[in-house]
Amino acid sequence: MSMNVGGSLVTRPGDTLGSDMALRGGLGLSFDRYDANLDAQWNDGVVNDARRRELDVGFGLGATLGDADRVNVGYTLAWQPDGLTQHTLNGQWQHLWTRDAQSSVTYGRSYALRLDGPTTLTESLGLGVTLTNVIGPNVGVSVGYRLNGEGGLLGGTVAQRLTAGVSTNVALAFDTPAPVVDLFGGRVGGEVSGRLFVDENANGRRDDGERVLAGVRVSVSRASAVTDADGAYVLRVSKGAHTLEVSGLPVTLDVLGRASVDVPENGRVTRDVAVSRVDSLEVSVVDDTNRNGALDADESFVPYARVTIEGPVTRTAVADRRGVVRVSGLPAGRYVVTLDPAGLPDRYEPLSAPPTVELREGERPAPVVLTAAEKPRQQISSFATGSLALLGALGDDEVDRGGSTVMRLRVQGHADDMTVEAFGRTFAVTGTGPDREATIVVPADVQPGTYEVVATARGASTVRTVRRWVAVR
DSSP states (O other): OEEEEEEEEEEOTTOOTTTSEEEEEEEEEEETTEEEEEEEEEEEEEETTEEEEEEEEEEEEEEEETTTEEEEEEEEEEEOTTSEEEEEEEEEEEEEEETTEEEEEEEEEEEEEETTSOOEEEEEEEEEEEEESSSSTTEEEEEEEEEEEETOTTTSEEEEEEEEEEEEOOOOOOOOOHHHHHHTTOOSSEEEEEEEEEOTTOSSSOOTTOOBOOSOEEEETTEEEEOOTTSEEEEEEOSEEEEOEEEOOOTTEEEOSOOEEEEOTTOEEEOOEEEEEEEEEEEEEEEOTTOSSSOOTTOOBOTTOEEEEESSSEEEEEOOTTSEEEEEEEESEEEEEEEOGGGSOTTEEEOSOOOEEEEOTTOOOOOEEEEEEEOOOOOOOOOOTTOOEEEEEESOSEEOTTOEEEEEEEEESOOSEEEEEETTEEEOOBOSSSEEEEEEEOOTTOOSEEEEEEEEEEOSSOEEEEEEEEEEO
């Protein structure tokens, strides 16, 4: 919701206050698609060698209907001290047919009342059409037809009026002179300018022979500019730290690093933006069960493993369910590819040493293979009489989200308490003899991957655990 209040006093040069003037005031309200306004004006002047005073009060309502229609209605009261009072009702409907074509229908009805004379009626009906960008850019053509009836359109004297016009908008932009800017307190914010260029040697600065980029948009918040033929841009921005955003680059180019700039108030900062040719690299993560450093026929891949690529830029990505990830936006240079241990399934560890890859412009790099495997299990069992031992197995080690699997347990000795934990939850163990079981329900919102299931048996002075893994699809 918004409100506007305004007023003005207009006099002719050389006249004293009150001899020939117009005093205006208004109030406007708007809310969403609706608006209202109240206007008042007092005129005091000479018309046809006769002094004329008049008070005009008007009230209007407007509404935008959908995306193409608008309706306005209004009422105006005109009062003169000599006894003339005029009431006018008017309405208008506007329709936008296309972006460059609109029409309007207007209707007006006015009553003029005199203390010493009869009441007169004036009625009008009009139709208008406006077309833009027909003859040329920003050139509009308008045609209007109007009927005016003294005494009414049906029973009075009707006059017809046909109008036509051509209009255009001319906007001239110029820099405000510095003395004028300083007179009003100086500029708020500052200016950022520079050039976009292809950094062929990836050193972050423009060297001789490195070409500039034209027709690329550079933005900071709401301010944006398109680079000219020299790759140059100029932006007016608020003071403070900003990051330049670049859009419209070819798919083979990307910004090299983070284009940041700190703008002081009323300052000018030069910031060239380096872009580089980019390539992509494919990385596969092998579940190397026999730990021989190669993909064998009976081995698969590790899904959803996290890979980090470090070089002129750093990228981190997660493999898909096939254990493959493609990292794009890499400029030419030397990179080290590593497996993030925290991005592997529980009890998995990286095996291969991080390889170094050289990306060269115009050459497609060979796919990179990384290996990981489950840590070797250490099982210690004691079957001495009276000791506590625990064995366990999963009925199904591959389960869909929202599904379930059963963990079957065999306990030797006396267990005071038994639990099974998985997915951050504890599941009840049923049974009283040596053979027991727990039903494990996979949460529906869990991400696909490999998860640990831990069964624990607690005796008087001994704790035994069994760990198993379930793959969630």
